[in-house]
Each structure stands twice: as structure tokens, then as C-alpha cells.
Amino acid sequence: IYHGSWGGALFQSVYHGSPGILTSLAMTPEWYLAVLTLSVMFMVGFYWHPVVLGILLAAALGATITQAAIGAFYCRFDEIPRTTGAIFKLRLLTMWCYLIQPVARLRGRLSRGLSPWRMRFPGGLDIPVPREFVVWSEQWRSSTQRLAALEEFLKKEGLCVQRGGDFDRWDLACRSGTFGGLRMRMALEEHGHGHQLVRLRTWPTFPRVMVIILGTLTGLGLFDLVARSWPGAIPMLLVAAILFLRMSMDAGAALATVCKSIRRDRPGETEIRND
Numbered sequence: 001i002y003h004g005s006w007g008g009a010l011f012q013s014v015y016h017g018s019p020g021i022l023t024s025l026a027m028t029p030e031w032y033l034a035v036l037t038l039s040v041m042f043m044v045g046f047y048w049h050p051v052v053l054g055i056l057l058a059a060a061l062g063a064t065i066t067q068a069a070i071g072a073f074y075c076r077f078d079e080i081p082r083t084t085g086a087i088f089k090l091r092l093l094t095m096w097c098y099l100i101q102p103v104a105r106l107r108g109r110l111s112r113g114l115s116p117w118r119m120r121f122p123g124g125l126d127i128p129v130p131r132e133f134v135v136w137s138e139q140w141r142s143s144t145q146r147l148a149a150l151e152e153f154l155k156k157e158g159l160c161v162q163r164g165g166d167f168d169r170w171d172l173a174c175r176s177g178t179f180g181g182l183r184m185r186m187a188l189e190e191h192g193h194g195h196q197l198v199r200l201r202t203w204p205t206f207p208r209v210m211v212i213i214l215g216t217l218t219g220l221g222l223f224d225l226v227a228r229s230w231p232g233a234i235p236m237l238l239v240a241a242i243l244f245l246r247m248s249m250d251a252g253a254a255l256a257t258v259c260k261s262i263r264r265d266r267p268g269e270t271e272i273r274n275d
Contacts, residue, residue, distance in 0.1 A: 025209060026067035027098065029106035030178065034209060035060045056216065068098035121176065121249075122157040123257030128180065128204035128248050131255065133262050134273035140194035143186055147171050153261045159254060173205070174258070179243070180206050180251030182258060198269075202258055204251035214243050 025031055038057045072095035077087050141149075151172055154161045159174045160181075175181030183205050189197035221236030262271060 123260040128251035177250035182254035
């Protein structure tokens, strides 16, 4: 449903929302990292889950190649007349560029300190659960001004902040790492004479690919545990536990920074509820 940025639109729009992450997931550097992980798991665990791991690896590679082929297919080379063979070669070259571009980005992230496992906890850690903050304010400000101030504070604290789009049911999203983040939505109650009751609801979010990997590792590990296949169960469950911990830490760090923003001293504002 079209709401406008930060809920500022009153009417429906003829435009559609932007494509989601699933449509471009195969072109991200993290996807290639996941494919590499599946390849290692397939080679190491060939003797206990070759079919399941093989299917997952084939699906990941197929999605990568398909996405590159689709991108190359929709490219146009009709500016100047070319033969069919020349166009086919250009499409192959374009497809190859689609495949190696995420690899180059991944190499840059790993070599320049932008690795997804780098930890940043500017506001400490908190338990990543849905929360609601209620603040009484005696200084009137619009929701846009309040969200802009919160956005600026989170950026200064080192978090990656994203504004909600015209079709989103959230106003701001922030994260301190790749594995988890936080979304929030603000509502104002007007009480006259410039007094306002500010309500801010937050909830943790996690990338779908991380949730899928976590569920797959946990399921395979529990299956091996029931079958008493210890060489397969222990590594799977250990990796799943580490991934779950890291996802919780990233989301908890974002929540702690939001709490820090709300609890800072501001004239005319008092936090009256936090649950």
C-alpha cells in the first residue's frame, strides 16, 4: 500500500514499489560468500548429506547464472548494425561481467576492511526484541523533524540508516552489521499547547538469506543429532549457534543505539514508558 515516505502521502500512487532484495540477491557479494560456504559444506559433508547439500548448491549456482543470463538478455546492442554472432558474443561478455562484478565487490570488502563480520557496537548491546518507547514532549516538532533528528543521530553513531519508501510500513531502518538490524515506526499524539506524546515502535529484522541458512543448518544438524551422526551434527549446530549469536548481536547493537538516542537529555522531553 502506498503511504509515502514517512507516511506523508495522503493518496494512492500509480507507481509501483521498487524490486525487493530477492530479485537482485544473486548479484550481491554476500550471495557469492554463501555459495562458497555451500561448496565447502558439500565437499566436507559429502559422506552424510550429499543429496541435500548438492541440491542447495545447484540451486544457488543456478540462481546466479540465471540472473546473469537475464541481465545479459535484456541488454540492447542495436545502436549500430551487428551480426547475430557479434550480438551473441556481446551477450556472453555482458553475462560474464554480471558474474564477476560481485566477485570484485567481495574482494574489495574483504581487503579494505568492509567485511560483513566486522563488529560495531556504538551504543552497547541489548536484547533484540520488539520494543515500544513513549516520550512526553512539551516542545512541538513534526514527525518529519523528529525522524530526521533520529536519523542524523544514528548516522553519527556509525550505523547504516535507511529511510522507509513510499510503500513501506516503517519509517527508518538501521543496522550495525550485515547479519541483523532494526526497523522503527513513529506516531504522534497532539495534546494542545505544543504538547505531544511520541510513540516509537521498534522490531528486529534479519536478512532472509541469513534466516534460510540458519534454518537449513539447524535442520540438518538436528537430523544428524537424532540419527546419532556426531561428525555431521556437531559442526552444523556449532555454525548455526555462531550465526544466531552474530545475528542477535547486530540487531541488539542497533536497538541499544536507538535506546541511547531516546534516553539522551533533551529539554522539554521525558521518557514515560519503555517496554
